[in-house]
Amino acid sequence: MPETPGTPKTSGAEGPGALLSVRSLKVGFDTEKGPVRALFGVSFSVAPGETVGLVGESGCGKTVTALAVLRLLQTPPARIEGGEIFFRGEDLLPLPEKRMCDVRGKEISMIFQEPMTSLNPVLTVGEQVAEVFTAHGACGKREAADRAVEWLRKVRMPDPERRAREYPHQMSGGMRQRAMIATALALSPSLVIADEPTTALDVTIQAQIMELLQEMREQEKMAVLLITHDLGVVHDFADRTAIMYLGRIVEIAPTRKLFADPVHPYTQGLLASLPGRNRGEKRLPSIPGTVPDLSAVPPGCPFAPRCPFRQGAIRRYQSGTSAQDDLAICDRTDPSPSEYGPGHLAACHHQRSARGEGAR
């Protein structure tokens, strides 16, 4: 992973070398049942050319994070309640909308989850790719159309001249996602946010699309924020990985480190449930319980109700070998991240006392 020299603490994470730096981002939504928090202070950064994986279950806030970075959340109902989003050293949140339009598509672009619904049904695919050129005044209409075909060819769209004149419904999901990727990469942005780019696709197409993304990333030397719930994908693709749970990043580390030595019990649970690691076992392990509803997040550590450490602490307390204090902190305070190695942060009370802060 690329380390920025001179960055004292968290290697490429928070320093001035970061391309994107999200700092304690808090986002809430006004719902019919009242205000609901979706992001509880999310912090991470992406260095130039780096790929960061953002992993978590559905509803944990991955997509909200992505949309917030591009300021695409509908407000209302969404509300940014705090934090900063620095891109190339400039806070995006207070930017006027017009400046933000210059950033979108040109500096930061996004590949959406659903290629079936992310293309406008009444415009041809060529028009939709070409739009990104004309929107940023890169060239005139005719040249934009030519460059769109060129980009469709680059992402290996079959028969690009003809496909450019066709409408989205005439194409398969894979072809549409190729068109989305062409649009996202067309102006060579320095950061691409890929929000579950393969979730909606067939398995064979998934591999092709990831391969294409990998190739493009190397060609264009861009940074990627890869949002997924697929640990296999981040393992192959991401330099660093952040694990999200209930609107928080519970652990972030260089990908290899995270897979080798997960600290947070949630990360450990996720990795334990991967099929490859459990050959020969009859049943895959799973994390007990379900993700609490965002409108009823428990106080204290959000993972506490499902946490094996806390279960153990309860047992020890009941058998009289431990004081109640051991688990009271999990129920009372939301743990803040502490460091477990270079660039390795995790938010867990138990591990902090067990491993000691800053210990390896």
Next chain:
Amino acid sequence: MLRYVVRRVLVSVPLLIGISLITFGVINMAPGGPIGISSDLNPKATAEYRERLKAYYGLDQPLYVQYGRWLGRMAVLDFGDSFSADGRKVWDKIRERILVTLSINVLSMALIFLVAVPLGIYSAVRKGSVFDRVATVTVFTGFAIPTFWLALLLMILFGVRLGWLPISGLVSLEYDTLPLAGKILDRAAHLVLPVFLMAFGGLAGISRYMRSTMLEVIRQDYIAAARSKGLPERAVVFRHAVRNALLPVITILGLSVPGLLGGSVIFETIFAIPGMGQLFFQGVMSRDYPLIMGILTIGAFLTLLGNILADVGYALADPRIKTERAG
């Protein structure tokens, strides 16, 4: 596409005949008849007189013969003669009124769409704003206020108090003496109140519909995707959202084609407009079978035509439908 249209037109023919059959049946089942009007309350009308009248109008024949004769005439576009005292051709009676109703309806319909579509779009884009709320209250007020009452109020204000606008009829008494420009102005002045009132009452439907489809479209992924390209809000709204939100409006336009010919009896009475509403009302009250059948057939024809136009228009505007049918 052409094959599709031809097929739709061919299917419409039996449909139209079926509609006329049902209409014919219902009219004849309704109590009373054309003969009763002139004979029931007349003490001098003998049974023989009634029979002679019946035979004169062809009502002595069994129903299927009557219907067959009507259909035979319709096949050569002959609507027959009215049963009313003047005995004029049904088509002549309709023709002299159809233009009046049509011009008022086309104008008010155009006004409704011209105002309601942008109103709906803007309300959706600025959902919850002061503009949105004022627009909502206004269109629902227009929808809820009884038209005849508002018509009377406006007649008092603009016609009587201010004296700006004529309050009844289609032309002034001195119409024939006016120069051409004066004639046009005179007609226009007579149309202002009726057209405005019809449009005001009709705004709510279209603008609300437009607002809700627009809100629906704005939530779609492709709108977020369009924004993520860095398109300015104006391009997102007009290029991406409005085009999709307008598709269902094509259907509404098509479905409102038959409505262009129907006149409101209340309305035409208040403004003393000799329109289709009055004609139809008179026809029904005097059991003028050929006239009723004529108007209803034209209405059925326009309904089917409007449906076909709506489908064709939709197919032309929405690429998804065009290719499905062609391929």
